[in-house]
Amino acid sequence: MASKYSFPFSKFKFFSGLFFILINVASAQLSSNFYATTCPKALATIKSEVKSAVSKEARMGASLLRLHFHDCFVNGCDASILLDDTANIKGEKKAGPNKHSVRGYKVIDNVKSRLERLCPGVVSCADIVAVAARDSVVALGGPSWTVLLGRRDSTTASFKAANSNLPSPFLNLSGLIKAFSKKGFTAKEMVALSGSHTIGKARCVSFRPRIYSEKTIDSSFATSLKAKCPRRGGVNNLSPLDTRSPTLFDNAYFKNLKSHKGLLHSDQQLFSGGSTDSQVNAYSSNLGYFRTDFAKAMVKMGNLSPPTGKRGQIRKNCRKVN
Numbered sequence: 001m002a003s004k005y006s007f008p009f010s011k012f013k014f015f016s017g018l019f020f021i022l023i024n025v026a027s028a029q030l031s032s033n034f035y036a037t038t039c040p041k042a043l044a045t046i047k048s049e050v051k052s053a054v055s056k057e058a059r060m061g062a063s064l065l066r067l068h069f070h071d072c073f074v075n076g077c078d079a080s081i082l083l084d085d086t087a088n089i090k091g092e093k094k095a096g097p098n099k100h101s102v103r104g105y106k107v108i109d110n111v112k113s114r115l116e117r118l119c120p121g122v123v124s125c126a127d128i129v130a131v132a133a134r135d136s137v138v139a140l141g142g143p144s145w146t147v148l149l150g151r152r153d154s155t156t157a158s159f160k161a162a163n164s165n166l167p168s169p170f171l172n173l174s175g176l177i178k179a180f181s182k183k184g185f186t187a188k189e190m191v192a193l194s195g196s197h198t199i200g201k202a203r204c205v206s207f208r209p210r211i212y213s214e215k216t217i218d219s220s221f222a223t224s225l226k227a228k229c230p231r232r233g234g235v236n237n238l239s240p241l242d243t244r245s246p247t248l249f250d251n252a253y254f255k256n257l258k259s260h261k262g263l264l265h266s267d268q269q270l271f272s273g274g275s276t277d278s279q280v281n282a283y284s285s286n287l288g289y290f291r292t293d294f295a296k297a298m299v300k301m302g303n304l305s306p307p308t309g310k311r312g313q314i315r316k317n318c319r320k321v322n
Ligand code: HEM
Pocket: 059, 061, 062, 063, 064, 065, 066, 069, 100, 101, 102, 103, 167, 168, 169, 170, 176, 190, 193, 194, 196, 197, 199, 200, 201, 202, 203, 204, 206, 241, 264, 266
């Protein structure tokens, strides 16, 4: 005999199934073999350009990873960050978090022109950025993950959203948690993604208040940074985010935080007696754990979809709308 609960249960299953389908529509459009028949050499082409760029300058791997982050956190991973300003578009490149700071545009242009010669109008700039970020991490010794493909490129950009959605290095822990939770990430995922700061560099302007006025910094570390980052001027002088192994994608970033050698205020906030301390401890003592969580969080970040849904286009030139 059917239980009296069977009807509501199957109704629950139906609606939860429907809900599951609806929330997965965006990522269901993406697939790992999206270019298998239309541009079979797409992935190998991106990898070879990234490898050669990173072998010329290791930091470029960091810059390409950050480019993907700054694309995805502003209205989804739609290559909006690559659009140059026009009379109609006030782009993202000159927004505070990007100006004089985000790099890698030329590498993406080089990949795009090779792909346009191979298979014109097929591979999106947003997919190129997503794959280049993964290949960069791999080139610097980090974990790999499967990049889902099939993103389309935006026809607009948002200077305003770039200024408001990208986290500032002057945020405290609750501000960081909030900024990531707005994009659907847990505090644990935010800590894993911050592990990106195990590679790359920051400008003096991004960490000056920390080295001159904070107490949560190792004093000899602060002294050595002051030599490169004076009280006044030198805004663009660079320092590695991870001084131990700046071009290796490892877990040294978390070890630095434990010895109060986080470069940015926001970095050190992850280990300052708050709720994320235990996660920093876990990642600093277990490289494999960090690598696995980082790769998972990167797949999730890469699936942040633009609100335009099916609209958009495959740009011919990543800097311009067709
Ligand atoms: C948790 C919040 C975050 C804040 C506040 C933050 C802030 C910053 C700042 C201020 C810089 C230096 C920029 C400059 O001085 O020019 C930087 C660099 C960098 N960030 Fe983040 N970031 C965060 C999260 C992330 C995430 C999630 C990723 C990647 C998934 C990432 C990847 C990078 C990389 C690789 C660099 C070095 C780039 C280069 O050398 O060109 N960051 N970040």
